[in-house]
Amino acid sequence: MSHTIYDIARRAGVSIATVSRVFNESAKVSPATREKVLHIAREVGYMPQGFARGLARRKNNVIMAVVPLLSNYFFLQVLNGIQHTISETDFELHIYNVKPEEPAFSQVKRLLGRRWADGYLFVSIHLSEGQWQEINQLGQQMILIDDACTSCNYFQINNKQGARIATEYFLDRGFSRIALITAADRSIPAAKRCEGYYEMLREYGITPDDPLTARGSTDYRDGFNERNGYEAMLQLLALDEHPEAIVCVSDIQAIGALSAMKEQQVHIPIIGYDDIQLSEYIGLSTMRQPMYEMGCKGTKLLLDNLGEESSALVQKNYTPELILRSTTRAKSNRKD
Amino acid sequence: MSHTIYDIARRAGVSIATVSRVFNESAKVSPATREKVLHIAREVGYMPQGFARGLARRKNNVIMAVVPLLSNYFFLQVLNGIQHTISETDFELHIYNVKPEEPAFSQVKRLLGRRWADGYLFVSIHLSEGQWQEINQLGQQMILIDDACTSCNYFQINNKQGARIATEYFLDRGFSRIALITAADRSIPAAKRCEGYYEMLREYGITPDDPLTARGSTDYRDGFNERNGYEAMLQLLALDEHPEAIVCVSDIQAIGALSAMKEQQVHIPIIGYDDIQLSEYIGLSTMRQPMYEMGCKGTKLLLDNLGEESSALVQKNYTPELILRSTTRAKSNRKD
């Protein structure tokens, strides 16, 4: 069943060192022995065990992407970028999914302590500056994607700026009753986006109106879910006066909002956030973030750092881009 | 930086055996020493390394879920079930994502050879009977979810039956020009679903009409993508006579098809497949599969098997359920 290097060595009539050399592409083994060993290995399905090898080498050629609740759409594209970059090396990618039931901080600490991987990519894991510092002091190679910390390498998108751009788009078109659909308070990106919305409103001399900030009560995925958007929209439509436009902190909520509008036969311009793949087909205007690119760049940096001893900090900020589609177009051609 | 059990032992003035016992909840250590060790460990951030521990124990409390290209919506829900079940144990879940560029078979073989995990859950990985046999002979604990093999444990959904149900729904309503939107030929589930469609048509005495089977040319994710459905729908709408109803092998393609219909202002009843979360909000009728449940059951079985020596094969087949929503309702109340 489970063969070890000793079994192979015995059957091939060589020492374990030779077997090891065969599997490490070390040149110092004659073609004849190499073939003999490989043949036996193939026959019994032998391959060096990751652990033992990792232990001996103090490196196991695994990098780990740490992501929040996997069914969140956001970082799937980041992962694609990571995957793509890794597949060009001899590293393996393992993915670790932090669960919502336990604080991310303790999960991450435990994970790093185990040292399963040579390096870690944290995607959309939001911790405080102090917590990241502590994690970073564990001395593992790591990169933050979609969060920041002064002492870490990171690739971040400016959430506030994204919301500012979306809000300004509507302001520029003369709207002033602009509503906001937000998510759970505890979500840091949501909070940043709200902030951008408020800030931009004030810059245009508008005092944010409380009832125009809505959020559903469905808490699943920090409120980043369709139903939450649906509920929020219902609240907004129940107002004495409908809002003129809507800024939404995620596409997925915007989709819920759109279905509420459809039910009530109203059309209010809306801009989502994330540019998930579906948005294009739904015609949802949105803020696009360079997720794939961040995945690639982050991975490349991590792999580079793995080689060198200590390298300079890389900290990069991106600005999201407004993608205009039909949900921001006037619906004059339709009767309803 | 990276402390070992020796460092802790030295600083605590005990042997490494004692430190090890502290971290293994072994009762044989006095409260005083336990505290002393734990205190020092906490101070320097020590935790036993996964490898070394795995090597010594020949078990590392990791189970691995192997999934195809991560951006596929299908198995996200399976993963939720897996996650949920595992979080109630002291196991960790690592996820491995097979890449499209290399045959899944060789990736899986390599992965199992490394023995990173104690057990493996293969979700939506489609290999031939013979290939699974070979994989199974590597002697690792494994469960198949959404595929089958006579010598393995598996939890499978009857794809053919699902398509039969969808097709029959339309047949029962008197339609006979029922179209099929399918995906890439190489996709096994897609093929099975097609088969169900053809079979049911014939049982109702209808000879399948070639042009009524459509597929887009966008190959991304084996054709399971919005654009593919969009293109397929365009082909169907270009026919001399529109189909009366559409069976689609995935929700994601059905969404593409719907947007094509919307563009051309037509409404043709359609049933998707998968019941992804968005479908509810779009009102898409679909075939629902018990994905979450399969994730839970599969994981539970795997964990059980990990304990015992050899246990009886568990092979379970599910039938998808037809969920009726607005895309199968007559659109008589709307003008367009």
Next chain:
DNA sequence: TTGATATCTGTAAGCGCTTTCATTATTATC
């Protein structure tokens, strides 16, 4: 032939941990 090089292979030490077994310290029992 001889010694010097180059090529291949084996020996053995370690990687960081767990765990058995032996040893010592402690407590209970009479």
Next chain:
DNA sequence: GATAATAATGAAAGCGCTTACAGATATCAA
């Protein structure tokens, strides 16, 4: 106070591998 039983600890082997280092063999110039 001696003995047996119990509890806490340490020494050491081993998990499956890599990798210096050294040894063996082959090759070649002189």
